[in-house]
Structure formats: C-alpha cells, structure tokens
Amino acid sequence: MKRTFIVFAIIFLLLGTFAICEESVLIDFTFLEQDMISLADESGDSGNLNKEQNRRTVMDYGAAAGATFTDSQKTLMRTSLALSNWEVVLNSSARNSTSLSLSKVVPAQVRDTKPMKNAYGEMEDVDVKVPFHGEKVLGVRIVFPTSSVNANAMIAPPFEIPAYERMAYIDDEGNVAMNDEGQRVDENGEVITTSTTRFEEGYGIVKNVGTLKSISVTTMGMNYPYALYVWLKDTDNVERRYYMGTLGFDGWKELQWDNPTYITDVRAREIRIYPIYPRGLPFVKFMGFQVVRDAAQAGGDFIGYFKDVKIIYDKAVLTTERDIADEDLWNIVSEREAQKQNYEMTRFGEKQVDRFLEYSKYAQESTFKSSLAEEANEQ
Known part of the structure; x- marks a missing residue:
C-alpha cells in the first residue's frame, strides 16, 4: 500500500513539473488534391473552373466583384488551395522574365509501381513501398538567377488562409450547400453543428495554440544547399519565420525546428493568468515556405517536394465543459469572429477580382491566322 502511494505521488509530481504538449498537423499537402467535379453546360463543355479546385477549400470571391460582372463571370470567380493554384513569389533580386515564367507549383505524384522483368523476361509493373506511395505532394520549381546575388522565393497559397471560415460542404457547382432555412449542411443534408472551422484539421490552421515547442517539415531533398524557412502568422497578425535547415540531402527527411526558449519545467515558467471568457482561441496560420539562396x-x-508541416505546442486554454454555456448566453466570441471573417473575405475578394481581370486580358491566340490560306480560300 505504501509503495502504491509513493508511485502515485511521483506520477502527480511529474505531471505538475513538466508541461504536456499537443501535436497537430498544420497542413498536409496530400489533402489538397483537385477533387472538385465540374458539371458540363448545355454545349457539353465545362462552364467553370471548379474541376481544378479542392472541394474542402473552395472560396467564392464573386461577392466582392461588384455589379459590373455578369452571373456567368461570377461563377468563374472561385479558387481553392488545390496545389496547382499555389504560387512562387520571387524577391526583387531573383525576378527576371525567365524565372517569373518558369517558377511554379504543381501536384507531384509519388510512384507506387516500378517496371521490372518477370520470370519470362517481360517487363511488368510491380508495387513498391516508398514513403507516401500513390499520394500527390507539393512539387515546386524555382529558377534562381545565376549571378552572384542573394535571392529567395516564397512558396505561398493563392490566398491568405482564413482562420474564421465556418465549416461547409461545397457542392459540384462550387457553392456552399444550404438548406431552405439558410443553414449550412453536409453532403447528406444534415445541418453542420461542429465548431471546427473549414481550414483546421490539416488545411493550414491550428487553434488553441499557446507556446510553440517544435515545428517539423517533411520534405524530399535533392542535394541543394539552399536554406528552408517556414512562415507562420498568429492571432495578433504577427508573422515569424523559422529556420528549418538546409536542403543538402537526398531523399525524404523530416526537418525540425526546436524552440530554444521553451521551458519544460513548469516551476521555472512565468505564470500568466488570463480571463477564461470571452478570450478567443489563439491560433497559428501557415503562410508558406521560403527557400533562400546565398550569393x-x-x-x-x-x-523540391513537400508533404506536410506539423507543430508541437502547449494548449492555450484547457478545453473543459463549463457549468454555464457562456457563448450561448452572451455570443461575444461569435460576433468578434464574424467581424474578423468579413474583414478577411473583403481583403481576399478584392485581390482575387484583380487577378481575374488580369487573366481575362491574356491573349488566347498562340499563332497567327495565315493570310495566304485566307487568300486561297477566297479564290
């Protein structure tokens, strides 16, 4: 009996001495496959760009377009976090006509088979067990200048990932599924009641984050000597970059950043007490990768190829059930988050509409119409 008491005393002492951390996937690029199904119009051709989008992350910026656009144009004003929509943003030293046109992000298929000779000497495909076989990861090509200048490139999402976008199911037309009462419903027509927002669970947002302890990036190196950074933004709109190491290795590897100021012993920490309500849940948001090339x-x-980004962190708030449903009574956090969501959507929509107008100006012709052929047809 005495030994049992001592064991339990030691366990409780350890729990009080060391902080218990949480691990979450910040973003998993295998989730961002182009899975949107586009319906064909009456002519049999696809009438929108939904087929190139990721269903979970589709955002409609047609509401910010104004009244000068037709309904058919507004149906095209949708984008998502599908891998083909991600961008390479070069700094001024790295920008030239060649690098701007050739630097891009594409979905990269990890092979699951390879050709081998069978017993009869014939070639056939056999299954291979490689990391993430059969999945699509983020693949990027960056063309750096050959001159001796410091250059860097951001691998960024097509829009800043919203932290307050409510969960929704996107139908085949790219619209948020709603019932007759104007409530958001899932693919089965059931009302969505979850408090989880749309970009959590591996789509770029993790909430209830206190102190960051570690960051991990799963990437495939190809012996490039360049440095890799991860950019994150917090609730206070403060952006920070974290040095993950260099990419001078071959094959898949998990690069890790550890917080040098993280204090494991709770007794040595500065304890800060905040009001439980109506303090919103602090979050971290994925802003992109940065690849840095020294002069x-x-x-x-x-x-380069990237599979995911993970974080280990202390919880900011203990998620426990309370005796009184504060939010149902006062609705303070919901109102604040709705205001932030409207602000995010306004910024997002204006930028995307400007890009839509620029895309509309692109020349569609790749060759000239032959004047000689026209003359021959007239004769």
Missing part, C-alpha cells in the same frame, strides 16, 4: 551559392533550377 556564394550556384543559381539555376531548384526542385
């Missing part, structure tokens, strides 16, 4: 390093093409 002393060789320039040219860079090829």
